[in-house]
Amino acid sequence: MSTGFWGPIKPIGAGHHAQHQQLRKTLSWPHLIALGVGAIVGTGIYTLTGVGADRAGPAVILAFAIAGAVCACAALAYAELATLIPTAGSAYTYTYSVLGETLAWVVGWSLILEYSLACSTVAVGWSGYLVGWVQQAGISLPPMLLAGPHGGGIVNLPAVLVALAIAGMLIAGTRESATLNIVLVVIKLTALAAFVALALPAFQSDHLQPFMPYGFVSHVEGGMTRGVMAAAAIVFFAFYGFDAVATSAEEARNPGRDLTIGIVGSMAVCTLIYMAVAVAAIGALDYRALAGSSEPLALVLRTLEHPVAAWLVAGAALVALPSVILVMMYGQSRIFFVMARDGLLPRSLSKVSEKTGSPARITAITGVFVAAVAGFFRLDEIAELANAGTLIAFIAVAGCMMALRRKAPEMKRVFRCPQPYLVGTLAIIGCLYLLISLPEKTLLRFGLWNLVGLALYFAYSRGRSLLRTTGHAASEEGLPE
16 A cells, blocks of 8 residues: 555555445446536536526627636546546546545545535426426426425425436436436437527627626626636536546446547537537527526527427426436445445445446435435525536546656556646646636635535544555455444
8 A cells, every 4th residue: 555645545456346346337438428418418508508698798608618628628637547547436536546545535525515416406407497397388386395495385396306216217227327318318419409500590799799798807796706707617517527427437348448438529519519509599689688597598499489499498408407417416426435435434335236236325325315405405506516526626637647647657548638737737727717716605615515524534534444444445355244
């Protein structure tokens, strides 16, 4: 066991786990691209176009480009590390294998925040779309079951049910849920293509003036954080998701080929989609009208007198959002699973189902937790915490990629990031800039979250770390009774 400044370092390639701690290899590159696109294309493009327009005006188009460029740099670093270290756990595992256990815990704790809040937020968003969709059909649902106590109701029942249903799908098996996800991805991409085809002919250049009404740098104006970078820090939520592909490394049939295609391919597809949709939406409707809408794409189509298409696009959102929950919950359950397998969380949680090869126990716990948060808590402000957690993970991955190039240049790399030090540095600088562009209260809450996490690490996890207690990263023994 080697030890660095940040604690013990897990040997790269350690993965000789007991049978009941091994994930089954069931995914090929089409599944991985669909997982990435399924996570990326969803809440962001369906709802954040309006939020971004409110913060940046027509320059939300530029905000999408900036967020996409930062994520592209991070994606290249992810692709190199995911193929070099094809083990579940994503940024947490890479940090553990390169920098040390303490920093790995911080990254893993941040990823837990990212995935859980993202899942719960999307579940609540899906509930809102469902309510509006069925009301257009003349059906009314009981208000007390459509909002938590903060909204004058008892529980947001649709949000709870969709979270539990997705957890059930994941428990049924990774390949089955990934295959269904491909179908969902095709449906929502078709809907977005139809939106662009209908909205782009109505493009008016006047709608792009003034292009940058709130300036470039993030600042507070009228009680709202505005500017292109403020918008980029929010629409960034619309891009991350490809890191969930990296969490599937252990379940990929051909990691070297499939992970590269899955990560880089999903980012390329989604960046093109986002730019096309943003240009079509802003060009067809004044950004001030978009800014106040929770369903901006449907609003554009209704304004252009395409009511049927607007209804169908809103219906596609009902398909899009559950696929985001599926991939995010998948990612969170794998982070929990690997941290438990390493002994940083109770090791009994790292047992996989003999029937499906998936971590059923931790997936069920994740589903219940996400459902509870979605059903009872208000997430409009704390959803930005998900971005903070992701940005920390991206910074860690870029740093690990560069550090490993210097520490072990001789290692065989299936995918080599071009200009690694330039790309890695740009990813870190870009993520730091987006991080400080978040509202101060979000950064404060993120700091408190990590203080709680570090307290848990030193009080419980550090003393039970498998690497610290046995000197080995993986155990061939059975789980403790």
